[in-house]
Amino acid sequence: MIEVTDLTKRYGSTTAVDGLTFTVRPGAVTGFLGPNGAGKSTTMRMIVGLARPTSGSARVNGHAYADLRAPLQEVGVMLDGRTVHPGRTAWGHLMGLARTHGIGRARVQQVIELAGLTSVARRRVGGFSLGMTQRLGIAAALLGDPPTVVLDEPVNGLDPDGVLWIRGLLRSLADDGRTVFLSSHLMSELAAVANRVVVIGRGALLADDDIDALVTRSARDGVVRVRSAEPERLGRALAAAGATVRPVDGDLLEVTGTDAGTVGALAAELGVPVLELGTVAGTLEEAYLDLTADAVEYGGTGARAAAGDRS
Amino acid sequence: MSAAVATLPSTPGVTWPRTLASEWGKTWGLRSTRWAVAATVVLNAAMCVLTAFDSLVGPEGYGYSLAYLAAGYLLFTQVPLLVHGVLAGAGEFSAGGATSTFAVAPRRLGVLAAKAVTTAGVAAVTGVVTLVTSSLVLLASPFGAALRLGGDEQSVRILLGAVASLVLITVLALAVGALLRRPLVGIAVMVALGLSELALLGADGLAQWLPGHALVVLTSLNDFVALATAGSPVGTWGSLAVLGAWALVALVLAGARLRRTDV
Numbered sequence: 001m002i003e004v005t006d007l008t009k010r011y012g013s014t015t016a017v018d019g020l021t022f023t024v025r026p027g028a029v030t031g032f033l034g035p036n037g038a039g040k041s042t043t044m045r046m047i048v049g050l051a052r053p054t055s056g057s058a059r060v061n062g063h064a065y066a067d068l069r070a071p072l073q074e075v076g077v078m079l080d081g082r083t084v085h086p087g088r089t090a091w092g093h094l095m096g097l098a099r100t101h102g103i104g105r106a107r108v109q110q111v112i113e114l115a116g117l118t119s120v121a122r123r124r125v126g127g128f129s130l131g132m133t134q135r136l137g138i139a140a141a142l143l144g145d146p147p148t149v150v151l152d153e154p155v156n157g158l159d160p161d162g163v164l165w166i167r168g169l170l171r172s173l174a175d176d177g178r179t180v181f182l183s184s185h186l187m188s189e190l191a192a193v194a195n196r197v198v199v200i201g202r203g204a205l206l207a208d209d210d211i212d213a214l215v216t217r218s219a220r221d222g223v224v225r226v227r228s229a230e231p232e233r234l235g236r237a238l239a240a241a242g243a244t245v246r247p248v249d250g251d252l253l254e255v256t257g258t259d260a261g262t263v264g265a266l267a268a269e270l271g272v273p274v275l276e277l278g279t280v281a282g283t284l285e286e287a288y289l290d291l292t293a294d295a296v297e298y299g300g301t302g303a304r305a306a307a308g309d310r311s
Numbered sequence: 312m313s314a315a316v317a318t319l320p321s322t323p324g325v326t327w328p329r330t331l332a333s334e335w336g337k338t339w340g341l342r343s344t345r346w347a348v349a350a351t352v353v354l355n356a357a358m359c360v361l362t363a364f365d366s367l368v369g370p371e372g373y374g375y376s377l378a379y380l381a382a383g384y385l386l387f388t389q390v391p392l393l394v395h396g397v398l399a400g401a402g403e404f405s406a407g408g409a410t411s412t413f414a415v416a417p418r419r420l421g422v423l424a425a426k427a428v429t430t431a432g433v434a435a436v437t438g439v440v441t442l443v444t445s446s447l448v449l450l451a452s453p454f455g456a457a458l459r460l461g462g463d464e465q466s467v468r469i470l471l472g473a474v475a476s477l478v479l480i481t482v483l484a485l486a487v488g489a490l491l492r493r494p495l496v497g498i499a500v501m502v503a504l505g506l507s508e509l510a511l512l513g514a515d516g517l518a519q520w521l522p523g524h525a526l527v528v529l530t531s532l533n534d535f536v537a538l539a540t541a542g543s544p545v546g547t548w549g550s551l552a553v554l555g556a557w558a559l560v561a562l563v564l565a566g567a568r569l570r571r572t573d574v
Contacts, residue, residue, distance in 0.1 A: 045410075045573070048414045049413075049414070049417045050410055050414060050573060051573040051574075065417060066418075068417070069323065069324040069325065070324040070325060071325065071414065071415055071417060072415055073319065077414045079410050081407070082408070083408065083410045084407055084408055085337075085341070087342055087343060087402075088337070092336070093411070096333050096337040096340070096412075099329060099332045099336055100325050100416045101329065102320035102323075102329050103319060104318070104320075106317035106318065107318070107319065110316070110317045140411065144319065145319060
């Protein structure tokens with residue numbers, strides 16, 4: 001369980017994280033989504049005590065991270081960036097972490113095997129590919145068999161095999177009843193594995209919802225697409241009936257504010273031949289783009305306003 | 312997955328001895344540490360090989376004190392150890408690994424203390440191995456049989472003083488590294504501080520307050536020590552206290568930065 005309350009981080013005049021409040025629950029995979037620079041990594045660094053919040057708090061399993069007696073056995077952490085000294089071997093890195101908790105060699109060997117690093121365990125991390133580094137980060141996160149894992153962009157750099165492996169791993173962790181929190185800027189990746197998703201943009205919360213609920217919030221969800229022999233006539237009739245009509249190309253219309261049945265009935269009444277009729281299902285990708293487009297638009301306007309103030 | 316997990320410790324948690332064990336293992340796991348130790352030992356032994364052919368060894372020149380001849384070059388040959396100290400303090404910040412270290416052990420001052428003790432240990436091991444190796448080289452030299460093995464007050468001062476100075480200045484280097492978090496800047500600062508004695512020879516009024524002074528005074532022959540500490544408020548062993556104070560202040564500053572700022 002991770003509880004983030006009114007979490008804010010400012011660097012000088014820049015607000016990286018702006019009053020975030022959300023809860024990550026056990027037994028599910030929760031995705032943490034946002035464009036690059038949205039504040040995902042900063043939030044995660046505050047959750048694990050590496051960055052100090054300007055205000056607000058983050059609690060893990062009911063405690064502030066700094067008060068955890070055995071952090072490795074409470075929260076498995078994999079952060080982005082240079083988290084391993086390149087001069088150490090994979091084995092040496094994991095042993096260094098394990099020794100702080102009195103965790104023995106047997107468990108280190110186990111996570112090395114689990115992460116598929118057996119053949120490179122004695123090699124220096126400086127020569128690792130991105131995918132191998134990611135696997136090492138995941139091995140480190142699982143060292144203490146923790147009930148909560150926090151992973152920053154774990155899929156980055158993994159080959160298709162690795163992606164499938166980590167999806168299965170995350171699902172099995174959640175099925176064990178653990179709290180799984182992972183960030184990504186790839187919506188498609190999260191859609192494949194997450195049950196819930198927390199979306200942020202410019203440091204502020206945009207959505208905190210079940211994946212399914214989020215999809216129905218997509219602006220495109222429920223849009224009716226109709227292709228007909230007389231698009232103009234049909235369009236006028238639909239508009240007169242109170243629907244919003246948008247010509248797409250040629251004979252295709254996109255209609256909102258109604259449903260496919262109504263459109264079909266109206267076309268039959270008018271005697272307009274319908275060539276194609278259907279309802280668009282929203283996708284997570286679209287829901288995400290809708291949400292973040294607003295955030296970017298807001299930021300752009302803000303920037304213009306600020307420039308205007310100076311001139 | 313849970314069912315197959317290898318046994319985790321029965322008393323879970325981060326303790327300071329565990330943190331120390333971690334840091335000790337981490338430092339020796341790095342090639343740079345092993346290189347720094349080897350370089351210090353080999354450089355100093357090589358200087359002693361050159362000494363074996365030095366006509367100034369003897370009653371008319373440097374005398375026959377084994378301790379003095381073995382420790383006399385440490386002012387220069389300590390440089391790899393200074394570099395090691397700075398890297399031990401700054402390396403994880405610049406090369407990577409600091410986030411892992413401090414996420415796993417959130418008590419940051421405990422980690423810094425463990426790093427300081429580890430670095431002190433590395434310096435002590437290096438100092439002892441260097442002096443033993445160099446002594447063996449000197450004993451095998453043409454005048455080896457004439458060398459006084461020590462046991463006198465001067466030899467004890469030189470040997471103990473050399474190791475203690477190396478330990479404290481390496482801890483100072485660690486603290487400077489942890490404070491600056493930039494290895495190259497840290498190394499430049501430490502070489503300047505460590506070797507500043509050279510530029511200040513004859514200006515003991517200032518030199519005695521610098522961290523590099525202890526090693527020079529403590530490893531010199533009695534005659535030079537008397538000259539160098541005449542009228543000095545610091546004195547012979549006092550120079551070690553001055554060096555210790557430098558190390559302590561730097562550690563406190565590094566600790567303050569570590570506590571206050573993000574990793």
